[in-house]
Amino acid sequence: xxxxxxxxxxxxxxxxxxxxxxxxxxxxxxxxxxxxxxxxxxxxxxxxxxxxxxxxxxxxxxxxxxxxxxxxxxxxxxxxxxxxxxxxxxxxxxxxxxxxxxxxxxxxxxxxxxxxxxxxxxxxxxxxxxxxxxxxxxxxxxxxxxxxxxxxxxxxxxxxxxxxxxxxxxxxxxxxxxxxxxxxxxxxxxxxxxxxxxxxxxxxxxxxxxxxxxxxxxxxxxxxxxxxxxxxxxxxxxxxxxxxxxxxxxxxxxxxxxxxxxxxxxxxxxxxxxxxxxxxxxxxxxxxxxxxxxxxxxxxxxxxxxxxxxxxxxxx
Amino acid sequence: xxxxxxxxxxxxxxxxxxxxxxxxxxxxxxxxxxxxxxxxxxxxxxxxxxxxxxxxxxxxxxxxxxxxxxxxxxxxxxxxxxxxxxxxxxxxxxxxxxxxxxxxxxxxxxxxxxxxxxxxxxxxxxxxxxxxxxxxxxxxxxxxxxxxxxxxxxxxxxxxxxxxxxxxxxxxxxxxxxxxxxxxxxxxxxxxxxxxxxxxxxxxxxxxxxxxxxxxxxxxxxxxxxxxxxxxxxxxxxxxxxxxxxxxxxxxxxxxxxxxxxxxxx
Ligand SMILES: Nc1ncnc2c1ncn2[C@@H]1O[C@H](COP(=O)(O)OP(=O)(O)O)[C@@H](O)[C@H]1O
Ligand SMILES: [Mg+2]
Numbered sequence: 001x002x003x004x005x006x007x008x009x010x011x012x013x014x015x016x017x018x019x020x021x022x023x024x025x026x027x028x029x030x031x032x033x034x035x036x037x038x039x040x041x042x043x044x045x046x047x048x049x050x051x052x053x054x055x056x057x058x059x060x061x062x063x064x065x066x067x068x069x070x071x072x073x074x075x076x077x078x079x080x081x082x083x084x085x086x087x088x089x090x091x092x093x094x095x096x097x098x099x100x101x102x103x104x105x106x107x108x109x110x111x112x113x114x115x116x117x118x119x120x121x122x123x124x125x126x127x128x129x130x131x132x133x134x135x136x137x138x139x140x141x142x143x144x145x146x147x148x149x150x151x152x153x154x155x156x157x158x159x160x161x162x163x164x165x166x167x168x169x170x171x172x173x174x175x176x177x178x179x180x181x182x183x184x185x186x187x188x189x190x191x192x193x194x195x196x197x198x199x200x201x202x203x204x205x206x207x208x209x210x211x212x213x214x215x216x217x218x219x220x221x222x223x224x225x226x227x228x229x230x231x232x233x234x235x236x237x238x239x240x241x242x243x244x245x246x247x248x249x250x251x252x253x254x255x256x257x258x259x260x261x262x263x264x265x266x267x268x269x270x271x272x273x274x275x276x277x278x279x280x281x282x283x284x285x286x287x288x289x290x291x292x293x294x295x296x297x298x299x300x301x302x303x304x305x306x307x308x309x310x311x312x313x314x315x316x
Numbered sequence: 317x318x319x320x321x322x323x324x325x326x327x328x329x330x331x332x333x334x335x336x337x338x339x340x341x342x343x344x345x346x347x348x349x350x351x352x353x354x355x356x357x358x359x360x361x362x363x364x365x366x367x368x369x370x371x372x373x374x375x376x377x378x379x380x381x382x383x384x385x386x387x388x389x390x391x392x393x394x395x396x397x398x399x400x401x402x403x404x405x406x407x408x409x410x411x412x413x414x415x416x417x418x419x420x421x422x423x424x425x426x427x428x429x430x431x432x433x434x435x436x437x438x439x440x441x442x443x444x445x446x447x448x449x450x451x452x453x454x455x456x457x458x459x460x461x462x463x464x465x466x467x468x469x470x471x472x473x474x475x476x477x478x479x480x481x482x483x484x485x486x487x488x489x490x491x492x493x494x495x496x497x498x499x500x501x502x503x504x505x506x507x508x509x510x511x512x513x514x515x516x517x518x519x520x521x522x523x524x525x526x527x528x529x530x531x532x533x534x535x536x537x538x539x540x541x542x543x544x545x546x547x548x549x550x551x552x553x554x555x556x557x558x559x560x561x562x563x564x565x566x567x568x569x570x571x572x573x574x575x576x577x578x579x580x581x582x
Contacts, residue, residue, distance in 0.1 A: 052419045075321050077421040088412035092343040104335045105422040107328055133346065149416070 004063075005030040005157050005188035006051065011060035013046050013212075020046040022212040023060065028190055028205075030156075033183050035203030036192040037305070043212040044192035045085070048161045051190070052082045064157055078106070081150030085162040087142035088149070089134055095121060095145050096130045099152060106153045113152075120148040124178070140171030147178065158182065160191045164198060176202060196305060208308050216308040223304040229254065230273030231297045232280055237290040239264030248287040252276050264292075273298060322421070332423040336430020337437070340404070344438050354400060355442050358393035359449055362386070365513055366453055373514055379544055383458070386450040387467070387539040388512030391532055393442050394475035395507055399499030401435045401479035402486030406495045409486070414581065428578055432479040439475045443468055459545040467542035470559055474535045477563045480570040487577035511536045531562040 006028040013021040020043045028034040036044050049055035051062055053073040061068060067075045089098050096117050103113025121130045124144045129137060137145065143163065150158060160179070164172040179202060183189055193199050199206050200220045208216040208223070216223060236245060242261045249257065255269035270276040273296045284291060344350055362385065365373075370381040405428075408414050417427050447455070457464055481502070486495045509523055510516075510532040516524055527533055538555035541547040547555070 049415075054415055054418050074324060074421055077419060078321050080419065082416065082419045084412050084415060086412040088416040090339060090343070090413060091411070092346045093339065097342070101335060101339055102416075102420070105332060105417070105420045107322060107325070107331070107421070 003030070004028060005032075005065060006034070006190060007063045007066075008047075008051070009061050011047065011050060011062055012058045013043075013050060013055065014058045020212050021050075021057075024209070024212075024214060026207055026214070026217075028188055030188050031183065031186050032204040033179070033189040033191060033202050035199035035206040036190060036209060037194075037196070037199045037206050038192070038209040039194060039309070041211075042209045044209065045161055046212075047209075048082070048084075048159050048190070048192060052080055052159050053077055078153065079155055079157055081153070081155035081158045083143075083147045083150040083158075083160050083163055085165055087139075087146040089142060089145055091134045094131050094133050095126050095137070095141075098134070098145060099149055102149045102152045108153075116152055120151060124148045125174075140167055140174070143167060143171065143175065144178075147175070151182075155187070157188045157190070160189060162192055162194065165194070172198075208305060210309040216304070224298070226304055226307065230270050230276075232268045232270050232273065232276060233293075233295050233297060234266045234268070234280065234284070234291055235293040236264040236266070237292055241289050242266060244287060245284060245289050248283045248289065249280060252279055252283065329423040329425065332426035333429055333433070335422075336426045337434045340431055340434030341437060343404075344434070350400065351438065351441065354393065354397045354438070355445050357396060358389050358442070358446055361392065362389050362446070362449060362453070365389075369513075375515055379458070379546065380454060382450065382454045383456060383544055384540070385513065386446070386455045387543050388510075388536045389450075390443055390446055390467075390471055390539060391474065391510075391536045392507050392512050393446060394439055394471050394535075395478050395503050395532060397435060397439050397442060398475055398478035398482045399496070399503060400438075400482075401431055402482035402484075402489075402495045402499060403492060404431055404435075405483055405486035406490055406492040409490055409581070410492060414578075424579065425575070428480075428483055428574055432476055432483065435479050436472050436476045439472055440468075443471055457543055459542050463542040463545070466556075467539045470535065470538055470542075470556065470563075473563050474531070474559065477566040477570070480567060480574050483574040484570055484577055487574060487581055506530060506532045511540075531559075531566070534558045534562055 004027040006026070008024055008026045011021055011024045012019070024047060026034070036047065038044050046055065050057050051064060051069055053069055053076050056070060061070075063069065064076045065079050067079065069076050090101070093101065099117035099120055100110070100113045103116055104110065108116065121127050124147070126141060126145060126148070129141060134142065134145070147160075147163065163179070164175055167175065176198070179189060179191070191198075191202060203220065205219055206217065206223055207214055216226070218226070234245065236242060239261060242259050242264055245266055246257050246259060249266070249268060252270060253268050254271045258267040260266075277294070277296055281294065365385050366382050370385070373381060375381060375384040405414075414427065482499060485498050485502070489495050489498055509519070509527045510530045511527065512532060516527045516533060519527055534555065538552065538559045541552040541555050
């Protein structure tokens with residue numbers, strides 16, 4: 001456990017009869033991004049709130065940098081940054097004043113707080129807007145300032161609860177880059193998201209959670225593999241030649257070929273889709289089998305999610 | 317990453333509080349609507365009662381009606397102002413700011429105290445402004461300056477106490493509009509079934525029981541006695557003790573309750 005930045009053991013949380021978390025175990029290695037993926041109501045925010053000392057668990061234990069989130073909350077708070085789904089910033093203050101206020105609440109001297117605020121404003125491209133009140137900020141700017149505020153104390157562990165929900169694609173990409181840079185510099189990140197694409201793009205490991213339970217975990221590649229490898233789909237000009245095509249392609253297959261003789265379609269699981277594609281074309285060419293269409297279908301995290309939870313990610 | 321962890325320094329309880337007071341005061345300075353809102357209403361009441369109803373109200377004293385009314389309006393604006401405490405907290409709650417503060421290694425007491433103290437400072441401004449407006453339309457201080465300072469101090473404490481009631485309401489209802497409406501619901505009977513506008517003796521019997529012991533009436537009694545020099549020193553002292561007792565009771569009940577609600581706010 002000493003090696004993990006975050007360790008969670010059998011954490012449970014109930015609100016009355018609502019069991020938001022039903023026993024979660026996980027570990028996050030230092031300097032990596034864990035993506036916590038789950039639909040609305042899965043319990044993502046609840047877990048983040050427990051790990052950031054905002055909420056007491058009903059059962060189980062959790063540690064951040066080896067400090068217990070309940071017993072050593074005062075230390076945990078010095079080690080974490082939190083940016084939630086809503087930009088938690090003071091509308092009546094300027095961007096700079098917001099960051100300085102947070103620095104003072106970390107008990108930095110005014111000079112330290114001002115220097116750090118300036119550094120962050122530059123890093124997040126908010127220099128020009130630094131002395132404007134937040135009322136004039138766009139949604140993306142607010143979210144960036146919120147993330148900046150969570151970094152005031154240079155926390156080794158950062159919690160991001162749906163950091164890009166509601167952002168336009170441009171702002172989302174900008175935020176992704178910032179997050180990747182932070183991890184490159186050694187920060188550990190636990191990120192929750194409803195977007196497969198985001199988890200796929202950012203996370204070293206993904207934990208899929210649904211109705212308060214972990215239903216799957218692994219690297220993005222592993223999760224995709226769970227739903228099967230790549231599939232090559234070949235549509236022949238002449239449906240009567242499907243048997244010939246199957247023979248021609250036999251050396252490339254990785255599992256049983258599925259044949260639809262009526263339509264003239266073959267579906268062939270393959271090990272390495274992009275590598276197999278040209279070989280398949282050559283093999284069919286040699287046997288003089290004409291094709292209408294040939295496509296490679298790669299499994300998506302969406303499919304992995306569907307298989308793990310029995311429903312789509314964007315549905316309740 | 318090896319971070320130097322800081323041990324808690326008791327001094328931070330104060331510096332965190334100052335940071336939070338400063339933050340709230342900055343808000344009031346930047347959004348003058350809030351200040352205007354909390355002064356326009358009492359000014360309107362002042363004008364309305366002085367010029368429209370005042371002629372029909374018999375207060376039984378020797379002073380002019382504006383002299384009778386102004387102490388009442390001061391107490392009224394302190395209570396109305398307290399509504400803003402709860403409303404402001406709900407804004408912070410819904411913006412996620414309270415979550416941010418709770419995730420920081422700061423003093424737990426600073427968020428609520430920072431808000432209630434900032435609201436008390438705002439009341440200094442409101443009271444002085446009301447005194448000025450009152451003076452312009454005929455109010456004349458009959459007591460000494462030190463009596464007036466005591467009266468202002470009691471009004472500030474009174475508003476501070478009600479800020480904690482309002483904070484509890486804010487933490488419970490969580491929604492800004494609800495806090496606004498809920499605020500008026502508890503404030504209205506307190507303000508109108510009191511000696512703010514008319515003597516309690518002019519009310520029906522059943523209402524007098526409530527009005528006589530209403531903390532607003534008690535506070536108005538002492539403020540009136542101090543500003544108008546209308547009571548014997550002994551009566552004034554009795555009123556003052558009654559007012560301070562009310563303030564103490566409200567604080568003893570609602571301060572811990574608000575802190576408890578804040579801690580468990582999940
Ligand atoms: N304060 C609360 N009181 C009651 N139920 C809650 C509360 N907060 C969350 N829940 C419930 O707990 C479950 C998990 O919620 P949450 O952690 O917010 O999920 P997510 O962040 O994945 O959308 C949901 O069913 C939600 O309705
Ligand atoms: Mg959530």
